[in-house]
Amino acid sequence: MAEDELGGELRTANSSDRAVSSGAQDPNVETFENPGMPDHHERVTDTNPQKAKNTERVVTALFWVSLAFTIFAIAAYFVWPINREDITSVRWNSMFVGLGIAFGMLTLGTGAVAWAKYLMKDEEQVEARHKTGASPATAKRVSEVFKQADEESGFTRRKMLRNSLIGAALALPLPGIVLLRDLYNGNNENPVKLMHQTMWDKGVRLVRDPSGTPIKASEVTIGSAFHVIPEGLNELEHGKLDEKAKAVVLLMRLPEDRLKEQEDRKSWSYHGIVAYSKVCTHVGCPVALYEQQTHHLLCPCHQSQFDVTEHCKVIFGPAGRPLPQLPITVDNDGYLVAQSDFHEPVGPTFWERRNDYV
Known part of the structure; x- marks a missing residue:
């Protein structure tokens, strides 16, 4: 008896499937009429x-x-x-x-x-979808x-x-x-030469920015960082901002055994004290974030990172070359002074794409 009932249910289900596949309307399914376009209201x-x-x-x-x-x-x-x-x-x-x-x-x-x-x-318009082509009619x-x-x-x-x-x-x-x-300033036809020359020169003291206080080597402790400008910058009446933009320096002291200096640059530092340009070699942002544990400098604009232990070489980011190093020493009074100007142009690398600055 149970098998007969099961067979009857299967036959009913098959009949329903055939009715749907043949297009018969199920009376239990609710239908909708096409509402058409809404009435147009003139403005x-x-x-x-x-x-x-x-x-x-x-x-x-x-x-x-x-x-x-x-x-x-x-x-x-x-x-x-x-x-x-x-x-x-x-x-x-x-x-x-x-x-x-x-x-x-x-x-x-x-x-x-x-x-x-x-x-x-x-x-309101209705446009039927159709295949497009490049025929003359189209x-x-x-x-x-x-x-x-x-x-x-x-x-x-x-x-x-x-x-x-x-x-x-x-x-x-x-x-x-x-x-x-x-x-573009037509008066400065040679930007590389302009960026190659700053206020730094032999004997110019390194002073704190913005106070202008000279810095003794004994004041620079391991892990510290000083924002530095050349002495005499604050006394300028004209071009002060331009000169500062080129000459700003970050001064740091590292354990001497951590420095991996090239032979021709070992004299550029003083007992672990090194000075590098703050102007990023990517697009010129200020590199002012110093990680004293890793001895890395970070540019906050585009995340370029420089390794201070190896002449600020680029270890991450879009910067194209290391930060220029300022050769430093001390004078007779123990104050930090520059040995010379930077040996290369400061700032973005694209300044050096001109080869006629010498």
Whole structure:
């Protein structure tokens, strides 16, 4: 009896499967009708020509305002210049240039969005998916679509609107071009030679930054690190920041048995005290993080690491060469002094790609 019931259930299940596979509708399955496209609601600018004209004027005004802010950003770069002797002047320059660029982009974007939202046609469309090809019929249809889009957007027809958009968009990159022009100074045609010469010279004392206090060798203990500048830098009236950017040095003392010095450089250190440029050889960031246990220097910008025990060779990161070493000794009073200037250009490696600095 049980086998008959089981066989009946199997026959019922098979019948249901055949009904589904043959397309029969299961009365227990809920069906849905295609709702179709929603009703199109016309905008005020679609029904009222005067409103459309006023909107066009507003959008055009936004584009002209964008152009005005772009010009303001360029003018601000010259009206509020950066004073090398007063670093706080950067604030005003950055603020007004930034405001000009920001509002130029904001008004340009607002105008473009308003044009699309209120003036371009917004009728709902359904486009069936089909294979695309490069047949003549397809090319013809693409041309028709572009013409239709041009007609619906009013790009050709609304000349004042179009011209103001083009003017604002073309002017937008100009502040960047004006700012980037200062990356090259025509008066310094030989940057490698410029970076090769600093205030360091024979007998120039190493002093603390920023106080200018001379440093005795006995004050530099193992594991300590001093931020150092050349004596006389603080007394400069002009070019102080430029000279400091090239001459800043990090002074450290290591156990003498940890130093692995080359024969021709053993005289550059003094009883384990070594001095290296703080300017990273990657892009010029300050290398100011010293790990006294590993004797590694770390650049915080792009994580380049230098081994102080081996003439600050690069052990990690994108830096292209070791940090330049400043040869040092002591004077008759026990103060640390430089033996000479750096023997190579300081800063990013790309300065050395010019071979005519000698």
